[in-house]
Amino acid sequence: xxxxxxxxxxxxxxxxxxxxxxxxxxxxxxxxxxxxxxxxxxxxxxxxxxxxxxxxxxxxxxxxxxxxxxxxxxxxxxxxxxxxxxxxxxxxx
Amino acid sequence: xxxxxxxxxxxxxxxxxxxxxxxxxxxxxxxxxxxxxxxxxxxxxxxxxxxxxxxxxxxxxxxxxxxxxxxxxxxxxxxxxxxxxxxxxxxxxxxxxxxxxxxxxxxxxxxxxxxxxxxxxxxxxxxxxxxxxxxxxxxxxxxxxxxxxxxxxxxxxxxxxxxxxxxxxxxxxxxxxxxxxxxxxxxxxxxxxxxxxxxxxxxxxxxxxxxxxxxxxxxxxxxxxxxxxxxxxxxxxxxxxxxxxxxxxxxxxxxxxxxxxxxxxxxxxxxxxxxxxxxxxxxxxxxxxxxxxxxxxxxxxxxxxxxxxxxxxxxxxx
Numbered sequence: 001x002x003x004x005x006x007x008x009x010x011x012x013x014x015x016x017x018x019x020x021x022x023x024x025x026x027x028x029x030x031x032x033x034x035x036x037x038x039x040x041x042x043x044x045x046x047x048x049x050x051x052x053x054x055x056x057x058x059x060x061x062x063x064x065x066x067x068x069x070x071x072x073x074x075x076x077x078x079x080x081x082x083x084x085x086x087x088x089x090x091x092x093x
Numbered sequence: 094x095x096x097x098x099x100x101x102x103x104x105x106x107x108x109x110x111x112x113x114x115x116x117x118x119x120x121x122x123x124x125x126x127x128x129x130x131x132x133x134x135x136x137x138x139x140x141x142x143x144x145x146x147x148x149x150x151x152x153x154x155x156x157x158x159x160x161x162x163x164x165x166x167x168x169x170x171x172x173x174x175x176x177x178x179x180x181x182x183x184x185x186x187x188x189x190x191x192x193x194x195x196x197x198x199x200x201x202x203x204x205x206x207x208x209x210x211x212x213x214x215x216x217x218x219x220x221x222x223x224x225x226x227x228x229x230x231x232x233x234x235x236x237x238x239x240x241x242x243x244x245x246x247x248x249x250x251x252x253x254x255x256x257x258x259x260x261x262x263x264x265x266x267x268x269x270x271x272x273x274x275x276x277x278x279x280x281x282x283x284x285x286x287x288x289x290x291x292x293x294x295x296x297x298x299x300x301x302x303x304x305x306x307x308x309x310x311x312x313x314x315x316x317x318x319x320x321x322x323x324x325x326x327x328x329x330x331x332x333x334x335x336x337x338x339x340x341x342x343x344x345x346x347x348x349x350x351x352x353x354x355x356x357x358x359x360x361x362x363x364x365x366x367x368x369x370x371x372x373x374x375x376x377x378x379x380x381x382x383x384x385x386x387x388x389x390x391x392x393x394x395x396x397x398x399x400x401x402x403x404x405x406x407x408x409x410x411x
Contacts, residue, residue, distance in 0.1 A: 003191050004397070006184070023247070024181045026190060028396040029403070040174055043167075044254075063120045 006055040007033040009040070011047035019051050027052075100125040111312050116242035119185040127311055130304065131241050132186050133202070134313065136193045139179035140204035144197075144378055146172045148212040149221060157215060164261050165218065171254050178247040185243045198383045206364060207294050209372030216269050216276075216283035222262015224284070224291040224329070230255050231325045232295065240312030263332065270337045277337075284333070285341040292356075293364040295322040301361075326354050 004026040010019035022041040027033035033052040042050065061069055077083050086093055104122035117123055146169050153169065156162035180190045196202040207225055212218060233255065236248040269280035296302055296318040308314035316324075326345075333340050344357035366372070 003189055004393075023178060023250075024184070025177060028393075029400040032396060040177055043171070043174065060120070063118065064122070 004028045007037070007052045008055050008058060009033075009037040010051040010053070011037075011041055012049040013046060014048055019049065022046075024055060100129070111240055114312075116245060117240050118242045126307075127313075128186050130308065130311070130313065131244065132183055132188055134308075135179055135183040135186075135244055136188075136196065136202050137204060139176045139183060139193065140197045140202060141208065142172050142176035142179060144204045144208045144382060145225075147378055147381055148208060148210070149218055151212065152215065152218050155215070161265070168222070168258050168261065171258065175251045175254070178250055179244075182241075182243040182247040194386065198379070198386065200370075200379070203368065204378075205294060206367040206372060207290050209367050209375045209378060210286070210290055211373055214279050214283060216266065216279040217286065219262045219265035219269065219280065220283035220287040222258050222260075223266055223332070224262075224287045225294070226255055226258040226262060227329060228291045228294040228325050230259060231321050231328070235315035235321075238312075238315060263336070266336055266338070280336070281338050284336075284338050288340050288342070289359065289363075292322055292325070292359055293361070295319070295325070297361060297364070298359075323353055326356055330354050 005028075006024055007027055007030075008024050009022045011022040012019045022037075025033065025036050025040055027036050030052060034050060037050045037052055041047065073079075101124055103124050106121065107117065107123050107127070110117050110121065117127075149165060149172075150169050153162060153165050156165050180193060183193060184190055193202065197204065212221060230252065233248055233252055237245055237252055239245040239248065266280050266284070269276040271277075299305065299317045299319045302318055305314060305317060309317075330340065330345065342357045344355065346355055348355040367375070370376075
């Protein structure tokens with residue numbers, strides 16, 4: 001028998017925080033993936049909400065293209081507040 | 094150099110990550126030998142977690158109180174969870190969990206030899222928690238900084254959970270050691286049984302450890318076997334004193350010069366014998382594991398059939 005599909009598990013530790021990737025697991029369907037995720041990743045109250053996503057459904061950027069892909073962000077230093085000079089003594093800015 | 098044909102050839106990006114002490118992630122380029130070493134190590138670690146459920150699992154139904162039973166159940170469940178975290182980490186390297194289980198079941202991959210020893214009394218459950226989990230923690234804490242990201246993350250989770258395992262074992266032994274004479278004796282005998290095998294959990298001495306240097310260079314291993322073994326001894330001796338139990342080594346003494354405990358020579362021929370398959374319970378442990386897998390086949394088939402049926406129902410709306 002072939003393996004059950006792989007699911008990625010995202011857990012929200014508590015209200016006010018976003019879901020974070022916790023790990024992965026195998027399950028035959030989404031419902032059992034949720035139950036397995038509860039048993040595997042929240043045995044000590046680590047979460048109050050869980051998402052499961054079929055791993056095959058995730059599209060990821062490629063690590064080999066990392067430089068050109070993220071390059072547009074690197075040369076725009078003026079997006080950061082530290083780019084701007086402020087006269088001494090000016091506060092709340 | 095082409096790293097797809099030469100297993101140890103290193104892509105420059107890989108060495109750069111190691112030098113920056115950054116983590117290697119699943120889709121990064123890596124030497125084939127690094128990938129294979131990790132698959133072997135993570136799989137062996139995962140197998141150890143699930144085989145490790147057996148010596149203690151045998152005691153769940155014989156636990157002396159409901160409190161102890163609930164604790165042991167939670168611990169054994171954790172071991173199953175640790176196995177799954179680790180199988181998932183290994184799968185990020187392009188292997189399938191079913192392949193790894195098959196390699197375990199057919200003896201192509203190993204698990205830690207410590208689980209080939211029997212747990213004949215309730216005190217052994219305490220000694221396993223205190224000594225075996227204690228040694229495992231010393232081995233595992235540096236793995237939280239291992240160069241391979243998914244393995245390191247799994248280890249962080251595991252280490253957080255292990256400390257309860259060690260403490261419950263210590264508490265269990267403490268209760269026995271401070272109980273009747275017979276209970277005290279039982280605790281002492283269990284410690285006598287598990288002390289030397291626990292020291293062997295750190296592997297062969299440094300000068301006989303084949304893969305150590307390369308694993309250190311790759312940032313998989315951070316400390317040598319002998320360094321970790323010494324750390325474990327130094328931590329454990331004062332704990333034994335607190336328990337009121339002795340460790341079965343006449344050569345064990347404080348070495349003020351080194352600021353460490355000196356200990357007697359380890360009989361590694363025993364370790365090699367157990368690794369070769371001639372430990373007290375190698376055959377039974379594996380047979381039990383294979384049996385459990387086969388007995389569970391109907392559950393896996395039923396779940397797959399159920400999903401198949403529902404998929405068909407979704408395809409044809411009523």
